[in-house]
Amino acid sequence: MEDKVTSPEKAEEAKLKARYPHLGQKPGGQKYFDSGDYNMAKAKMKNKQLPTATPDKTEVTGDRIPTPQDLPHWKPSLVASKLAG
Amino acid sequence: EIDWSDIISTVEFNHSGELLATGDKGGRVVIFQQEQENKIQSHSRGEYNVYSTFQSHEPEFDYLKSLEIEEKINKIRWLPQKNAAQFLLSTNDKTIKLWKISERDKRPEGYNLKEEDGRYRDPTTVTTLRVPVFRPMDLMVEASPRRIFANAHTYHINSISINSDYETYLSADDLRINLWHLEITDRSFNIVDIKPANMEELTEVITAAEFHPNSCNTFVYSSSKGTIRLCDMRASALCDRHSKLFEEPEDPSNRSFFSEIISSISDVKFSHSGRYMMTRDYLSVKIWDLNMENRPVETYQVHEYLRSKLCSLYENDCIFDKFECCWNGSDSVVMTGSYNNFFRMFDRNTKRDITLEASRENNKPRTVLKPRKVCASGKRKKDEISVDSLDFNKKILHTAWHPKENIIAVATTNNLYIFQDKVN
Numbered sequence: 001m002e003d004k005v006t007s008p009e010k011a012e013e014a015k016l017k018a019r020y021p022h023l024g025q026k027p028g029g030q031k032y033f034d035s036g037d038y039n040m041a042k043a044k045m046k047n048k049q050l051p052t053a054t055p056d057k058t059e060v061t062g063d064r065i066p067t068p069q070d071l072p073h074w075k076p077s078l079v080a081s082k083l084a085g
Numbered sequence: 086e087i088d089w090s091d092i093i094s095t096v097e098f099n100h101s102g103e104l105l106a107t108g109d110k111g112g113r114v115v116i117f118q119q120e121q122e123n124k125i126q127s128h129s130r131g132e133y134n135v136y137s138t139f140q141s142h143e144p145e146f147d148y149l150k151s152l153e154i155e156e157k158i159n160k161i162r163w164l165p166q167k168n169a170a171q172f173l174l175s176t177n178d179k180t181i182k183l184w185k186i187s188e189r190d191k192r193p194e195g196y197n198l199k200e201e202d203g204r205y206r207d208p209t210t211v212t213t214l215r216v217p218v219f220r221p222m223d224l225m226v227e228a229s230p231r232r233i234f235a236n237a238h239t240y241h242i243n244s245i246s247i248n249s250d251y252e253t254y255l256s257a258d259d260l261r262i263n264l265w266h267l268e269i270t271d272r273s274f275n276i277v278d279i280k281p282a283n284m285e286e287l288t289e290v291i292t293a294a295e296f297h298p299n300s301c302n303t304f305v306y307s308s309s310k311g312t313i314r315l316c317d318m319r320a321s322a323l324c325d326r327h328s329k330l331f332e333e334p335e336d337p338s339n340r341s342f343f344s345e346i347i348s349s350i351s352d353v354k355f356s357h358s359g360r361y362m363m364t365r366d367y368l369s370v371k372i373w374d375l376n377m378e379n380r381p382v383e384t385y386q387v388h389e390y391l392r393s394k395l396c397s398l399y400e401n402d403c404i405f406d407k408f409e410c411c412w413n414g415s416d417s418v419v420m421t422g423s424y425n426n427f428f429r430m431f432d433r434n435t436k437r438d439i440t441l442e443a444s445r446e447n448n449k450p451r452t453v454l455k456p457r458k459v460c461a462s463g464k465r466k467k468d469e470i471s472v473d474s475l476d477f478n479k480k481i482l483h484t485a486w487h488p489k490e491n492i493i494a495v496a497t498t499n500n501l502y503i504f505q506d507k508v509n
Contacts, residue, residue: 007339008393009344010341012341012343012393013343015396016342016395016400019400023342081111082091083107083109083135083501084138
């Protein structure tokens with residue numbers, strides 16, 4: 001006889017799998033149209049902050065030369081913290 | 086609207102509890118000082134007022150990797166006080182700084198060659214000599230950077246911890262832990278390295294690390310897979326092999342996609358006694374006896390009602406929130422934050438727990454906080470809040486407990502609350 005009681009966690013997992021069928025799959029395990037398709041799928045996965053994502057991010061050297069518009073504008077915090085106000 | 090740079094990222098009392106430091110996303114440190122107790126009005130402890138504020142870290146740009154280095158202060162740790170000045174370590178993702186905070190309440194007056202405003206006097210007009218004297222002035226608190234410990238971390242620093250020898254400290258990033266001497270900035274020793282030869286094989290990262298409060302050779306580090314490793318620096322120079330591995334066995338039939346994510350330990354703290362350590366994972370706080378590796382001795386559910394909301398919490402990224410935890414001075418109570426500006430305390434002796442809220446709307450100053458209750462399911466009682474009404478943007482990630490008194494500091498997104506228990 002099947003046990004019909006599902007843990008809340010498993011129920012949530014089922015919900016997630018229903019919304020994102022390809023979640024958790026390594027890019028190599030699927031068929032992709034071309035390298036662009038592969039990279040798009042990889043980027044979508046990396047969008048989720050998997051704990052391993054952070055080290056990967058810092059390993060990449062920029063993939064294109066930044067233009068002045070791309071550079072983050074520095075916000076020199078000359079304004080005092082409001083806690084100190 | 087909240088100014089991004091005002092978001093508080095760390096809170097820490099110093100060893101006496103007289104000073105309380107906060108760090109924020111804008112790279113600033115604000116230090117509060119407790120008022121000396123008023124002898125006449127001894128019914129309440131001194132209030133905390135702003136003592137000093139300074140810019141600790143600035144945003145930087147790594148030109149080689151085209152990446153921005155955030156100025157956000159990840160951690161502050163105080164050194165024990167040795168002389169009139171106070172010292173603290175503050176760190177962002179890449180650089181640790183030792184700051185000296187000193188008071189100046191006197192200044193020299195009566196120079197022979199300078200006027201009081203600093204202008205130089207014409208030497209030919211000087212006819213008599215006088216000896217400059219120190220005269221009182223309004224208290225000025227100055228912060229100056231004494232050491233900069235840079236360029237030792239490829240990945241983001243998540244922890245710093247000062248050794249009980251008060252001479253060395255460790256800094257930990259996702260994959261490595263380094264040991265520093267407080268006097269030496271051009272060298273640090275790598276004591277843990279979990280980086281795999283092939284980054285594709287990476288499955289686990291370091292989430293927190295701390296030195297033992299009494300044994301200067303012992304430290305622990307926690308991982309994203311819910312394990313804690315205790316290392317002994319006497320065993321070898323590189324502590325890649327742990328002395329103890331703390332891990333609670335998991336029922337494999339209960340495993341889900343979320344299991345590993347919610348088991349990731351966001352904070353680890355030794356008890357003051359050094360006998361126990363506390364870990365915080367997404368849904369619970371666990372107390373471990375250092376003598377027992379196979380399971381925690383106590384487990385406290387922080388917000389178990391979130392287990393049936395994991396799907397949405399994954400979608401809005403809240404499942405990755407890193408909550409901290411802390412002990413009270415006598416190790417009898419532990420505290421941690423939750424959502425909706427709620428924070429929780431667990432009394433280890435009485436096994437009672439309480440949920441309180443840090444918010445201005447619901448609490449007038451100097452009134453006793455009302456306990457809160459979250460209704461997990463079914464009919465909501467009056468004064469209860471249903472899980473679906475919780476505001477997941479109001480998270481309390483950082484809390485601190487005074488080392489000696491029942492005074493706590495609770496940081497909401499951009500506000501700092503200081504609570505104390507009633508003094509009879």
